[in-house]
Amino acid sequence: xxxxxxxxCTDLRSGARIEYLEAGSGAPVVYFHGVxxxxxxAELMSDLAERYRVLAPLRxxxxxxxxxxxxxxxxxxxxxxxICQIVGGPAHVIAESAGGAxxxxxxxxxxxxxxxxxxxxxxxxxDDTNVEVRERLGEIASPTLVLWGTADEIVPAExxxxxxxxxxxxxxILIYAAAHSLAVSARRQFVALVSDFIRRGERFVVAEP
Amino acid sequence: xxxxxxxxxxxxRVAEPVSRWPVPNRLFDADQAVHVxxxxxxxxxxxxxxxxxxxxxxxxxxxxGSLASNVSAVAAAITQRTRHARVCIMGALLPLxxxxxxxxxxxxxxxxxxxxxxxxxLRGAPYEYLVYNVPPAESRSRFEEAWELVVRAWSDTEPFGxxxxxxxxxxxxxxxxxxxQPLPPIFISGxxxxxxxxxxxxxxxLGLAFTNLAAxxxxxxxxxxxxxxQGWQPGADQVIYGHLPVYLADTDEExxxxxxxxxxxxxxxxxxxxxxxxxxxxxxxxTRNPExxxxxxxxxxxxxxxxxxxxxxxxxxCGSPTTVLEQLAHIRDELGAGVISxxxxxxxxxxxxxxxxxxxxxxxxxxxHQL
Numbered sequence: 313x314x315x316x317x318x319x320x321c322t323d324l325r326s327g328a329r330i331e332y333l334e335a336g337s338g339a340p341v342v343y344f345h346g347v348x349x350x351x352x353x354a355e356l357m358s359d360l361a362e363r364y365r366v367l368a369p370l371r372x373x374x375x376x377x378x379x380x381x382x383x384x385x386x387x388x389x390x391x392x393x394x395i396c397q398i399v400g401g402p403a404h405v406i407a408e409s410a411g412g413a414x415x416x417x418x419x420x421x422x423x424x425x426x427x428x429x430x431x432x433x434x435x436x437x438x439d440d441t442n443v444e445v446r447e448r449l450g451e452i453a454s455p456t457l458v459l460w461g462t463a464d465e466i467v468p469a470e471x472x473x474x475x476x477x478x479x480x481x482x483x484x485i486l487i488y489a490a491a492h493s494l495a496v497s498a499r500r501q502f503v504a505l506v507s508d509f510i511r512r513g514e515r516f517v518v519a520e521p
Numbered sequence: 522x523x524x525x526x527x528x529x530x531x532x533x534r535v536a537e538p539v540s541r542w543p544v545p546n547r548l549f550d551a552d553q554a555v556h557v558x559x560x561x562x563x564x565x566x567x568x569x570x571x572x573x574x575x576x577x578x579x580x581x582x583x584x585x586g587s588l589a590s591n592v593s594a595v596a597a598a599i600t601q602r603t604r605h606a607r608v609c610i611m612g613a614l615l616p617l618x619x620x621x622x623x624x625x626x627x628x629x630x631x632x633x634x635x636x637x638x639x640x641x642x643l644r645g646a647p648y649e650y651l652v653y654n655v656p657p658a659e660s661r662s663r664f665e666e667a668w669e670l671v672v673r674a675w676s677d678t679e680p681f682g683x684x685x686x687x688x689x690x691x692x693x694x695x696x697x698x699x700x701x702q703p704l705p706p707i708f709i710s711g712x713x714x715x716x717x718x719x720x721x722x723x724x725x726x727l728g729l730a731f732t733n734l735a736a737x738x739x740x741x742x743x744x745x746x747x748x749x750x751q752g753w754q755p756g757a758d759q760v761i762y763g764h765l766p767v768y769l770a771d772t773d774e775e776x777x778x779x780x781x782x783x784x785x786x787x788x789x790x791x792x793x794x795x796x797x798x799x800x801x802x803x804x805x806x807x808t809r810n811p812e813x814x815x816x817x818x819x820x821x822x823x824x825x826x827x828x829x830x831x832x833x834x835x836x837x838x839c840g841s842p843t844t845v846l847e848q849l850a851h852i853r854d855e856l857g858a859g860v861i862s863x864x865x866x867x868x869x870x871x872x873x874x875x876x877x878x879x880x881x882x883x884x885x886x887x888x889x890h891q892l
Contacts, residue, residue, distance in 0.1 A: 462669060469677075476679040486673065488666055488685030501684045517682075517691045 315361030317354055317368075321376070324393045328379025332369040332394075336361030339427075339510060340399045343368040344391065346409025346435070346493075349375065353408075356495040359503045364404070364510070369394055371411065384442060388417035395425050404510050405454075408432040408495065409466075413442045419452045420445070426454040428513065430506055431475060432494055433460050438471045449478035456482040457509045457516075461490030461498060481514060522757070522853055522892040524881075525575035525609055525862040526568035527764045528599060532585035533557050542648065542792030543583035554588060560871065562602050564878060569603035571882035575639060577609040577764075577862050582652045584793070593626035600634035608634050611728060611761075611862065612641030612710075615671070616663035617653045621693055623667075624674035628699045636700035641728055641761075642668055643710045647805045647817055648796035658804030663687045665719065668709070675699050708761060711740050713810045721747030726759035730862070734835035734855050736816070737762065741856040756859070762852055763862025768839040769880050780839045781828050783868045838863070842884035849885075850892055861889075 315335040323329050333350060335357065341364040343350070343357060350357070350368045360366050372381035372390055380386035391414060395403055404427050407415025412434020419426040429452065436442040456479045460469040469486055476484050485505055490498035508516045535548045565576050578595040581587035589595045596610050608630060613623045623642070631638035644664045650657045666685045673681070673693075680694040699705050708726030711717045717740040720727045727744045729737040741760060748755050768780035801817045831837050835852055838845045852858050865877050 462673070472681075473677070473679040476681075483682065483691070484680065485682035485684050485691070488669065488683065488688075498684075505684060519691070 315358050315366075317357060317361070317366075322394070322398060324379070324390065324397060326379070326390070326393055328372060328390050328393070329377060330369050330372075330379065330390070330394050331376045332367055332398075333357065334365070334367050336363070336365050338364045340365045340367065340401075340403040341510070342391070342395060342399070342403045342405050344371060344405065344407040344411035344414050345374070346411050352493070353495040356499050356502060359499065360506065363507060367398060367403075371414065384413035384445065385417045385421070387414045388421060391418055392422040392425055395422075401425075402427040404428045404430070406430040406432065406506065407434065409435050409492065412436070413445050416442075416445045416449065416452060419454050419456075420448050423453050428510060429454045429456040430509065431456065431458045432502075433464055433467055433472075433492055434458075434475075435467050437474055438467070446474065449475060450480065452479045453481070455509075455514050457505070458482060458484040459487060459494055459502065459505065460484065461487050461492060461494055463489050463497075464492045466492040483509075483514075483517060522849060522858075522889045523574035523860045524886055524889055525577045525761065525763065525860050526565070526573040526606070526878075527577045527579075527611075527862045527864045527866075528561055528565050528589075528595065529579070529586075529764070529864060529866055530558060530561055530588045530595060531866050532588055535585050540791045542790055542796050543651075544585060544792075548585070558588060562598060564865070564874070565599050566602040567875070568878060568882075569606045571879065572886055573606055573863075573882065575607045575609045575860065575862075576603055577611045579611040579641075579643075580614050580645070580649075582649060584790075593623075593630055596630045596638075597633055600630060600637070603634075603637075607637045607639050609639035609761075610641050611730070612643040614645035614649055615642050615667040616644060616660050617649060617655055618667075620667035620670040620688060621674055621690060621695070624671045625695045627671075627705070628675060628695055628697050631699040631701060631705055632697045634700075636705075638699065638701065638705045640705045640707045641709070642671060642707060643728070644716075646731060646797065647800035648793050650800045650803075650805065651796050656803070657800045658807075659687065660805055661715070661807055668719075668723075672704065672707070675704055706758065708759065711744060712737070713806070713813055714740055714743050715807075715810075716740065717744040718747050720744055721751055721755075724748075724751070724753055726755065726761060728761045729856065729858070730761075730763055734852065738855055741858070745857060755857070758859050760856060760858040761860040761862060762856055762858040764864040765835075765861060766837045766864045766867045767845075767877055767881055768837065768867060769842065769845060769877055769885065771841060773840040773844050776840045776844075777828060780837070780867075784828055784831060784837065785825055842888070845885050846888045846892070849889055853892055 317333040317335045321331045357366050370377040372379035379390040458475045460472045487498045580592040682691040708728045711727035768776045770776035797817050806814045
């Protein structure tokens with residue numbers, strides 16, 4: 313059984329219009345995409361939607377979405393409004409690649425909206441794209457899972473160290489032989505790890521029978 | 522050229538001849554084991570004093586051929602009896618063990634030795650796969666994943682978890698890390714082209730063991746070729762060949778006379794040959810190595826080789842010091858090998874073994890270092 317992603321659209325009170333895909337029911341999971349569209353991750357989101365209510369907004373300036381997009385911080389504020397309006401409370405946030413900085417900002421500026429944070433091979437942290445958020449990673453209070461592929465040729469797995477060093481409740485899992493786009497190259501492991509992290513929180517480091 | 526003294530830890534004679542494998546341990550005598558292990562550790566200390574460059578040890582199971590069931594424990598003992606020689610683990614058999622544990626143990630050996638570890642990470646001979654219930658057909662993919670996990674555990678300085686095909690860990694952050702930075706010297710066994718290519722791509726060394734010059738040459742050549750393609754040139758210490766039994770005397774005639782009765786019998790244990798065959802048939806070599814597969818399936822069927830045939834194949838060193846140096850130079854020329862693993866456990870008594878070790882250090886080692 314695979315949950316069907318419905319294209320949706322909402323106008324936020326601030327005036328931004330956000331297109332998004334939605335499927336499933338259960339604990340809300342909000343997915344921030346990287347460069348490109350969300351469609352390449354459709355299978356992953358369908359898998360997650362078998363257990364969760366998955367919402368995948370197109371970030372401002374992607375597709376028909378509008379709103380402030382000059383910085384990841386501004387985007388995070390738009391996304392905070394999206395979550396308040398559509399979810400109405402905290403959500404598990406997955407932030408992938410170039411969307412990683414948006415997820416980090418959201419967890420810093422609106423911690424009450426981020427039940428847990430999953431960073432998927434976030435980009436722009438070893439170069440100087442995201443200097444400000446890099447320096448504030450220590451403010452992220454949500455339990456944070458960092459996923460990385462050992463065969464990532466865009467951002468090598470070593471780049472994940474900075475998150476573990478700075479985010480207090482953070483865990484990093486390397487997915488063997490997986491490339492940058494984990495949603496595509498390691499979908500099965502991605503879904504299993506994220507589901508386990510959402511279900512068990514920090515207890516997910518303990519082996520289960 | 523460097524000399525690696527192989528501390529194989531043989532148990533020695535057993536009370537009755539055994540043809541099966543695993544060898545039943547009702548034949549085990551604790552006093553003999555304690556004695557032999559202590560005497561071999563004395564050999565190790567002597568070899569270090571005499572200037573052997575490396576001391577090697579290797580994991581083997583379930584037979585009196587070697588008592589090194591946990592090679593890290595053996596290597597740890599070696600570190601405490603040596604001051605100068607590198608301690609070469611040749612190696613732990615990666616697919617049979619917990620890779621994180623191997624990373625920890627090797628790092629501990631590197632620490633105990635003050636940074637003298639040479640880290641061999643091997644797949645092992647086929648028959649070893651009957652030991653811990655690891656499917657032989659998964660040997661290569663387990664090896665490759667475990668190799669990457671070990672190197673990650675040595676080099677990544679923040680905690681991580683691992684989600685692989687064969688291995689799953691949520692928390693890895695080993696203490697101690699290796700002393701040698703960024704990594705200890707690493708080599709893998711390279712009897713097949715796949716292994717040679719794997720080593721060349723990762724810029725690590727190649728160990729050629731339980732083989733002969735003719736069989737090892739194609740994979741050594743392929744290793745150098747692939748390394749050149751990757752834009753690097755392996756160092757002299759990165760091709761290791763052995764373990765060669767040593768028979769040294771004043772003249773070739775005397776050496777041949779000493780060696781002939783010891784090497785011209787058939788020493789292959791039928792049970793071990795059968796174990797090899799069963800494991801090979803279960804897919805140990807995969808589909809790309811029909812020649813290796815055939816070699817293991819037919820091993821021992823052609824009857825024992827003569828001393829002359831074995832010399833031609835480069836599977837032992839035998840002769841006067843001058844002749845042995847020529848044999849070493851030939852190996853270097855054929856394989857590009859810069860380290861030779863030497864086995865002084867050739868069936869002689871304790872005094873003969875010690876005499877051979879001393880003689881080699883005096884009459885061959887200086888010349889070998891010039892090669």
